[in-house]
Amino acid sequence: MTDSxxxxxxxxxxxxxxxxxxxxxxxxxPGTLIEPARQRAPGTAMIAxxxxxxxxxxxxxxxECTTAVAKGEVVVVCGPSGSGKSTLIKCVNALEPFxxxxxxxxxxxxxxxxxxxxxxxxxxxxxFQHFELxxxxxxxxxxxIAQRKVLGRPKxxxxxxxxxxxxxxxxxxxxxxFPGQLSGGQQQRVAIARALAxxxxxxxxxxxxxxxxxxxxxxxxxxxxxxxxxxxxxxVVTHEMGxxxxxxxxxxxxxxxxxxxxxxxxxxxxxxxxxxxxxxxxKILQH
Amino acid sequence: xxxxxxxxxxxxxxxYLFGQGMVFTLTLTALAATGGVVxxxxxxxxxxxGVPGLWHAAKLYVELMRSLxxxxxxxxxxxxxxxxGAWMTGSPNPIQVGAFTSALITFTLFEAAYFAEIMxxxxxxxxxxxxxxxxxLGMGYAQTMRLVVLPQxxxxxLPLLLTQTIVLFQDTSLVYVLSLTDFLGAASKVAQxxxxxxxxxxxxxxxxxxxxxxxxxxxxxxxxxxAIIR
Ligand SMILES: Nc1ncnc2c1ncn2[C@@H]1O[C@H](COP(=O)(O)OP(=O)(O)OP(=O)(O)O)[C@@H](O)[C@H]1O
Ligand SMILES: [Mg+2]
Numbered sequence: 159m160t161d162s163x164x165x166x167x168x169x170x171x172x173x174x175x176x177x178x179x180x181x182x183x184x185x186x187x188p189g190t191l192i193e194p195a196r197q198r199a200p201g202t203a204m205i206a207x208x209x210x211x212x213x214x215x216x217x218x219x220x221x222e223c224t225t226a227v228a229k230g231e232v233v234v235v236c237g238p239s240g241s242g243k244s245t246l247i248k249c250v251n252a253l254e255p256f257x258x259x260x261x262x263x264x265x266x267x268x269x270x271x272x273x274x275x276x277x278x279x280x281x282x283x284x285x286f287q288h289f290e291l292x293x294x295x296x297x298x299x300x301x302x303i304a305q306r307k308v309l310g311r312p313k314x315x316x317x318x319x320x321x322x323x324x325x326x327x328x329x330x331x332x333x334x335x336f337p338g339q340l341s342g343g344q345q346q347r348v349a350i351a352r353a354l355a356x357x358x359x360x361x362x363x364x365x366x367x368x369x370x371x372x373x374x375x376x377x378x379x380x381x382x383x384x385x386x387x388x389x390x391x392x393x394v395v396t397h398e399m400g401x402x403x404x405x406x407x408x409x410x411x412x413x414x415x416x417x418x419x420x421x422x423x424x425x426x427x428x429x430x431x432x433x434x435x436x437x438x439x440x441k442i443l444q445h
Numbered sequence: 446x447x448x449x450x451x452x453x454x455x456x457x458x459x460x461y462l463f464g465q466g467m468v469f470t471l472t473l474t475a476l477a478a479t480g481g482v483v484x485x486x487x488x489x490x491x492x493x494x495g496v497p498g499l500w501h502a503a504k505l506y507v508e509l510m511r512s513l514x515x516x517x518x519x520x521x522x523x524x525x526x527x528x529x530g531a532w533m534t535g536s537p538n539p540i541q542v543g544a545f546t547s548a549l550i551t552f553t554l555f556e557a558a559y560f561a562e563i564m565x566x567x568x569x570x571x572x573x574x575x576x577x578x579x580x581x582l583g584m585g586y587a588q589t590m591r592l593v594v595l596p597q598x599x600x601x602x603l604p605l606l607l608t609q610t611i612v613l614f615q616d617t618s619l620v621y622v623l624s625l626t627d628f629l630g631a632a633s634k635v636a637q638x639x640x641x642x643x644x645x646x647x648x649x650x651x652x653x654x655x656x657x658x659x660x661x662x663x664x665x666x667x668x669x670x671x672a673i674i675r
Contacts, residue, residue, distance in 0.1 A: 251581055276585045277583065279582070281583075292597075293597065293674070307584065308588070309583075337674075338675045352582070
């Protein structure tokens with residue numbers, strides 16, 4: 159067994175690809191963010207979204223949305239404000255209920271009454287627009303609390319994994335601080351580490367950089383790019399088209415609760431078919 | 446105007462006033478405040494649960510308690526608690542719990558209604574995103590509350606909780622209706638015995654004032670220490 163500092167439980171040797179993957183141009187420490195077992199194996203759907211619809215009263219937020227994210231795939235979701243992107247991504251870990259359709263995550267059906275939702279959520283990492291670190295807990299406690307209380311890991315093991323991940327996002331020096339003492343960019347990197355500490359099979363991001371000052375966007379995107387290159391399955395709501403061009407496999411464009419475009423990255427940027435997507439792209443690319 | 450006053454009576458009764466009276470007052474305050482916060486937090490969670498049965502029960506309880514004079518509640522519980530105890534244990538005779546236990550139960554239940562409103566505001570002050578983040582990490586309702594929401598709500602509400610506790614500290618003097626001797630009761634007994642009403646009541650007022658002043662100073666110090674860094 160190879161001695162991988164973060165996984166601790168890796169049965170197979172880390173592939174060379176992962177070891178060389180990340181260019182450390184962001185102060186990121188070399189090493190892997192996820193274990194090889196989670197890496198790309200195209201063809202298997204990690205997330206299958208099957209014709210889901212959702213209403214708030216009479217207002218239809220999602221309409222017959224269908225798509226899938228394969229294991230190891232990076233899918234970017236974009237679209238105008240209010241189009242339902244956040245709602246869709248929150249349905250994937252059942253933070254938002256939906257009235258019709260089915261979502262299957264790593265073989266588990268979300269809309270089944272028998273599904274243990276907390277257990278499912280513990281295997282799905284989520285990163286929020288406003289970080290949502292727990293302000294009353296130190297950075298170390300933020301990284302370990304769910305490992306210990308949800309996964310039941312012993313204190314030392316949780317600690318080690320938390321601090322290893324903190325090192326990977328380049329913030330070892332801040333372990334004893336509180337969230338309020340870090341910059342937005344630093345908080346978001348901790349939030350990513352906190353989600354990864356749970357060994358998720360998939361990571362969801364809801365506009366992870368849109369609450370950040372411009373000069374901090376880069377440091378967060380660097381971590382996400384590294385994660386993508388290591389083969390993490392990711393569903394990312396973002397308007398950072400640079401990120402999409404760099405690492406996305408597919409781009410989904412939503413408008414008024416519907417998935418209007420769902421295309422490979424090159425097709426999407428090359429020739430988006432719908433007029434709505436074209437208008438949207440020309441608007442955000444002007445910036 | 447103080448020439449006729451004899452403050453020697455205060456000095457000679459200090460061991461009785463503090464050793465018995467104040468110890469009783471502080472014990473009752475501490476126990477009732479702890480119980481009140483715990484039960485009040487449960488009531489707040491019931492009220493915010495969105496489960497109609499729980500919601501209504503908690504609301505009715507809080508509004509009932511808040512609309513009754515405390516003295517009335519003290520009397521009622523003093524006469525009712527033995528029968529409630531008998532009913533709960535299935536005993537054929539009323540269970541005598543004693544005046545102190547009865548007072549403690551009364552103050553706990555009464556103050557819980559006030560603490561409940563404070564904790565409700567505290568829980569509502571925690572952004573929805575915090576709950577979502579806790580759930581996204583796999584925490585269930587109980588863990589989300591215990592590990593994420595309540596610790597923050599409690600810190601945010603600490604000044605109000607302690608202010609309410611100071612009110613409780615003053616209210617405990619009402620136990621005289623059950624013939625219990627708290628600090629004020631002790632002062633009162635000495636005053637009657639020695640015919641030194643003015644001295645004793647002046648002194649008692651001074652002590653209440655000093656304790657409350659010290660408490661609010663402590664509240665500010667404590668708040669600075671536990672405040673969440675933002
Ligand atoms: N709790 C709610 N009750 C009623 N309507 C809601 C609620 N939450 C969201 N909506 C509506 O649902 C629609 C989709 O919201 P959603 O947050 O998913 O959009 P979005 O694509 O993420 O937008 P943004 O880019 O602004 O984040 C919006 O029109 C919003 O007003
Ligand atoms: Mg959104």
